[in-house]
Amino acid sequence: MKDLLYLKDDQIKDFIEQIFYAYRETYSDPKKILKKYSFGTAHHRAIQLIERHEGLTVSDLLNKLKITKQSLNRVLRDLIINKAILLKKGEVDSRRRQIFLNEKGRKLFEEIFFEQKKRIYNALKNADADSVVKFKNILKKIINE
Amino acid sequence: MKDLLYLKDDQIKDFIEQIFYAYRETYSDPKKILKKYSFGTAHHRAIQLIERHEGLTVSDLLNKLKITKQSLNRVLRDLIINKAILLKKGEVDSRRRQIFLNEKGRKLFEEIFFEQKKRIYNALKNADADSVVKFKNILKKIINE
DNA sequence: TAGATATGTCAATATAACTGACCCAAAACA
DNA sequence: TGTTTTGGGTCAGTTATATTGACATATCTA
Numbered sequence: 601m602k603d604l605l606y607l608k609d610d611q612i613k614d615f616i617e618q619i620f621y622a623y624r625e626t627y628s629d630p631k632k633i634l635k636k637y638s639f640g641t642a643h644h645r646a647i648q649l650i651e652r653h654e655g656l657t658v659s660d661l662l663n664k665l666k667i668t669k670q671s672l673n674r675v676l677r678d679l680i681i682n683k684a685i686l687l688k689k690g691e692v693d694s695r696r697r698q699i700f701l702n703e704k705g706r707k708l709f710e711e712i713f714f715e716q717k718k719r720i721y722n723a724l725k726n727a728d729a730d731s732v733v734k735f736k737n738i739l740k741k742i743i744n745e
Numbered sequence: 746m747k748d749l750l751y752l753k754d755d756q757i758k759d760f761i762e763q764i765f766y767a768y769r770e771t772y773s774d775p776k777k778i779l780k781k782y783s784f785g786t787a788h789h790r791a792i793q794l795i796e797r798h799e800g801l802t803v804s805d806l807l808n809k810l811k812i813t814k815q816s817l818n819r820v821l822r823d824l825i826i827n828k829a830i831l832l833k834k835g836e837v838d839s840r841r842r843q844i845f846l847n848e849k850g851r852k853l854f855e856e857i858f859f860e861q862k863k864r865i866y867n868a869l870k871n872a873d874a875d876s877v878v879k880f881k882n883i884l885k886k887i888i889n890e
Numbered sequence: 891t892a893g894a895t896a897t898g899t900c901a902a903t904a905t906a907a908c909t910g911a912c913c914c915a916a917a918a919c920a
Numbered sequence: 921t922g923t924t925t926t927g928g929g930t931c932a933g934t935t936a937t938a939t940t941g942a943c944a945t946a947t948c949t950a
Binding site: 612618626713716717727730738740742743 | 756793869885887
């Protein structure tokens with residue numbers, strides 16, 4: 601590994617530490633709202649992915665979350681009981697269940713997003729477009745997208 | 746809130762989703778190593794912060810981790826028993842306990858870092874210095890540093 | 891010396907994950 | 921057509937990490 605100035609170990613260690621803080625802060629912002637609905641961060645992550653990828657199947661969601669189906673099922677069950685989401689049989693393959701938000705779920709998502717948006721918005725508002733693009737590209741590379 | 750092209754809601758939602766992936770991937774890389782030592786991610790985070798801020802006190806660590814002292818104490822106890830860290834009484838104020846890695850802890854940290862470094866290094870190796878600086882600055886703003 | 895502070899600890903509980911074993915229905919295949 | 925594979929669901933038990941609340945102790949500060 602080359603040892604460019606901006607790739608020194610200390611710099612990399614800083615990034616690793618800051619990625620932790622960034623995740624924790626970003627995902628703790630909407631906790632009061634989730635509590636209001638008796639949901640936790642696991643429900644939050646599911647709701648969020650469903651909103652971004654409506655109609656995704658259970659296994660799509662499993663692949664994104666990388667948890668076990670037993671674990672996901674608890675979360676989906678809670679969301680279904682609370683009428684936040686609904687599952688429809690796939691038209692092509694009726695084994696596949698596609699997941700959608702319904703009105704209540706959409707409202708919940710909006711409340712969650714309102715809280716989270718502030719932090720990201722404030723971080724980006726004074727940044728130039730180039731910074732945002734570069735931030736995005738590095739983030740993508742970190743997750744191998 | 747202005748609605749600049751790069752600050753559209755969809756863009757912000759993408760960032761929120763990607764911050765989750767970035768954290769999860771970065772922190773799941775060293776799990777096999779941790780398992781070898783019978784440690785978990787909680788121990789990982791503590792070890793890592795201690796390495797970056799040697800001599801920090803228990804309450805410094807609490808403030809960084811933002812968990813309860815009961816929770817942290819389990820982690821510190823495990824690390825002490827395994828001789829990964831040691832606590833020394835503060836010289837000025839002997840109530841304060843300063844935390845240090847000892848040899849075993851330093852070795853553990855190096856193993857953990859070796860795994861995590863790959864991901865970050867690969868993400869940054871082809872980026873120009875400017876990109877890295879911009880990435881860092883936005884990350885800092887997200888965590889209000 | 892009377893608080894306040896830093897830390898540690900006991901006990902109970904919650905949340906989110908795990909492993910492992912099964913089950914069913916629908917699709918794919920031979 | 922019959923068999924196998926796939927997508928999904930579920931029961932049961934366990935682990936990891938966090939929580940709340942109460943209390944203990946030593947040390948520092950006013």
